[in-house]
Amino acid sequence: MTRILRSQGFVTALGALVLALVAAIGYLVVFDPARKTVAYCAVMPDAVGLYPGNHVTALGIPIGTVNSVRPEGTGVRVDFEVQEDRALRGEVTATTVSDTLVADRDLAVLGEPGAAPWDRSTCITKTFTPKSISQTLQGFSQLAGQLTGGGNPGEQTRIRDSVVAFEAATSGTGPELNKLITDLGDALRAPDAAIGRIGGLLDSYSRLMSSIALNWDDIEIVLMQATEGIAFINELWSRVVQLIDSLLVILPWLNSIAREYGRPILGALDGALPGLRLLSANVAGLQQLVSMVPPIVQFFEEVIDPATGRPQLTYAAPKVALPRAEADRICAALNGLRPGHCDGAENGLSDVNLVSLVLGTVGAR
Known part of the structure; x- marks a missing residue:
């Protein structure tokens, strides 16, 4: 055993075994293959740079893996799975992102935390993909063509004319802008x-x-009494409106009178001016002038016939005074012609109704 343990081959094998064990433990810790996942699908407009095995990220953090990419209808179906504790919720959107223009892309998904779980039987359709370099350059080329007139010689100076017009419009405004x-x-x-x-x-x-x-108490009183004041103003204003309506009738009438009779009226006023001056000279005061009004009014009342409303004139025939010496003799002769028409003489005079006497002699009554 001592020779085996000291041999170089045993040490090499033991070192390799320890490295393999450390690698296995690291894999289990980092990738956790036993962790449960949830499968989803998304229909993308295109899947340029997206391949099976690429990461699925949420806010830049890897949470899953792309399983397959295949065409479906006018788009591309991407099947992927994410960690069970990062299950998608609410209204989910998906797009492809990449740190560079030429590297592989990741599938980025975004949900609504706290919302209801996404139905896994339904693919995500709210998806977007970045434009490719060729599409970007093509769009820029179209924009440049539109700005330069699309090859039309008459439109090729459009940008220059616009810049010149802008420069003319903003000329002299630099100090104000500064x-x-x-x-x-x-x-x-x-x-x-x-x-x-x-x-x-x-x-x-x-x-x-x-x-x-x-001062709210005083303000409250004013507000409470404002109703009566507003009502009074409304009533007064209605009368003002009536007065103005009357003026609309009276003013044209006065205008027509002034046009037709203005000159005679002014002439009459000029003629009456001396009489008014004489009247003002003979009237001692306003009180005396007012005292003259009742007789004048009574005179007009006597002139108007109360039965017919027409003007009437009462005429008294003139009388003749006779001398005393001849009064009795003349009265006797007159009474002979018209009995009772000659009164008795008084103070040497006698009053005779001359009109009735003369007309009576020819048969008048």
Whole structure:
């Protein structure tokens, strides 16, 4: 046994056995082949750079392995499995990612933690794949062709004309833009100023609210009585509206009168001016003028017939005074013609109704 244990072959074999045991333990610890997994599938637009054995990642952390990649319809079906404790939940999306443009890609999946588990009988259809270099260059080439007019000589100067137009539009605005950027930088370097202004506004608002709270009783009274005031304003405004509506009728009427009779009216006023001056000179005061109004009103009432409403005129025939010496003789003669038309003479005079006497002689009544 001593010779065997000291032999070089035994030491080599023992070292190899220990290395194999360490490797096996490391594999079990790192890869944990006994860990349970959950199978899923995803339908990708394409699977460029994705092969069986590639990693399945979540937020950059490997959680599973791609099992197979095969065409299905217009896309590619990717079957993969993930660790049971990292089962997919909620609305799941899948895409292919890679650190470089030429290396193999990993399948990255993203779910909603805390949501309901994803139905494993349904493939993930919300999938995306990065554009290839050729597709990217082709898209850039199309964009460049559109910008340069697509070979049309009349459109090839489009970019240059646009730059010239932009330069003309922004000419002279450099100082204003520089000032704007400078002011913005000052505001960003001193944010306390804006915060101080906001604080001042809050303090002012607080004082305003305090004042309202202290005088709330008076404010409440004003608000409660505002209904009556608003109702009064509404009523007054309705009358103002009625007055304005009346003016809409009166003003055209006054305008038509002024157009047709303005000159005669002004002439009459000019003619009445001397009379008004004479009246003002003869009237001692306003009280005397007002005292003259009732007789004038009574006169107009007597002129209007109360039965028909038409104007009427009462006429008194003139009388003739006779001398005393001849009054009795003349009255006797007149009474002979028209009995009772000559009154007795008084104070040497006698009143005779001359009109009725003259007209009565020819048969009038």
